[in-house]
Every structure is written in structure tokens, then in C-alpha cells.
Amino acid sequence: MKAAVIGVGNEFRRDDGVGPAVIARLAQLDLPDVALTVSDGEPSQLIDVWTDTDLTVVVDAVLSGHAQPGRVHRTCLGALSDGVRAASTHAVGIPEAVRLADALGRAPRRLVVYAVEAADLGFGVGLSPPVAASVEHVVRAVAMELTSSGSYAAGCAQ
Secondary structure, three states, X not given: OOEEEEEEOOOOEHHHHHHHHHHHHHOOOOOOOEEEEEEOXXXXXXXXXXXXXXXXXXXEEEEEOOXXXXXXXXXXXXXXXXXXXXXXXXXXXXXXXXXXXXXXXXXXXXXXXXXXXXXXXXXXXXXXXXXXXXXXXXXXXXXXXXXXXXXXXXXXXX
């Protein structure tokens, strides 16, 4: 299985660095045949990474109307438009990149998104305590996605 994990974010914008923080932790694990990438969320970069993958997992910070910093939402490719009512911390969100990839025939076979609700997107380094506490949970969940024989990874429920 060819897989990719993309941590979207900017480590110099506090909680926006959750994606890169998860990638840094995953890099310490033995994950064969998994490409680990940090991205600023630019759609063509996402598409280049996930083209021809069997599974791509994206980790990103989000802002929601009912923020609960550190809360993790999981959604899949088919459910992106029906999932969390939240805005990415980036100009163009993952759903827009997916629509573009679909139009170009370059969408991954399966895409799972872990969105972590942010508390602080100001300038500076270091995650807020609730978001930092969510990193290990996301790392374990992503590792399970990558190593599961399909039972967990196939479902789109949280």
C-alpha cells in the first residue's frame, strides 16, 4: 500500500502547527511505505503528494463556530462536504483541493482528514495546552489508519 500523511500548517502560528507536530512524531515511528510531508496547504502541493496513493491522511487545524480547542474531528473523502462545519486556517481548504483533484483525476483512493480545533493562531511557536494534548491521540489514530487491515480505516465515523 502506498500511503501519505500530510501535516498542513505553520509551526510559527501557534496551534496552526498541529499538522507539522504530528508529522514530527510520526517520523519517529517505523512506518514503511508512508510518505510524511509538511505542507502549507496549497492545493497543487497537496495534490502532488496524494496522487496515486491508496490512502492519504491529512492533519490540519480548524476553527469552528463552537470551538473546543484540542477536539479532534475525523472525516473521509466522501464526507468532506458533510463533515465538520469549520474553516481551515488556510485561504483554500482541503475540500477545495479535493474538488480540484477530482476534476484532474488525481484524488487519492481514500482520504481521511483529522481536523484539530485550534485555540490560538497568533504568531509564535508552541501549541496551546489543549491542542498539544491532542497530538498523541492523533498520532495513534493515524498509525491505526496506516496499519489497519481496513476495518477501522474504511469507516468514516468519528
